[in-house]
Amino acid sequence: MSKSIKIRAKAKNGITTVKSLISHPMETGFRKNKKTGKLIPAHFIQEVVCKHNGKVVLNCEWGASISKNPYLAFKFKGGKKGDTIELSWKDNKGQSDSISTKVR
Template identity: 60%
Template sequence: MSDIKIRAKSSNGVTTVKSLMSHVMETGLRKDKETGDPIPAHFIQEVTAKWKDDVVMTALWSGGVSKNPYLSFKFNGGEPGDPIEITWVDNQGNSETGTAEIS
């Protein structure tokens, strides 16, 4: 169901992280075209990024974020070979974690 792709690059003491998360991101406001029944809300609520074991970014989302969201951010620090970990948790209790090394 889910997948997180991560690329991270360090330059001059600043690391740029880019990630693509696979998720349906349903707002709960749409209806099924065939039955007319509402499609239940199902969206990522929290995204956390860690460098080594330090949290470098936290985002709180709602149903207004598009399907398969793309996230990019920068933080001070990071060296090639250091680990980056991104974890999301959705409103149904599901979670996914992806890891990558800084290049």
């Protein structure tokens, strides 16, 4: 089970709403460490992919200006209770995580 992603998907009138929260520092690379005066290296999510029953429903490319602990919400047509929703992210350091949940 993924620790970095919280996700909720709900189907209503043939439309599924997906809401998710990812915990990630999203460092821009512009911030300075106040003690050392050195720049904190950029560390942010670059790619987020969401799949419904294995089919991609959203593919995002993100920059460093997405807020810390990013929030993402979107809707797609179709989807019913019990369908599988899979969300995964990858950051600029090559770290990644994914989660799978069921539509409610």
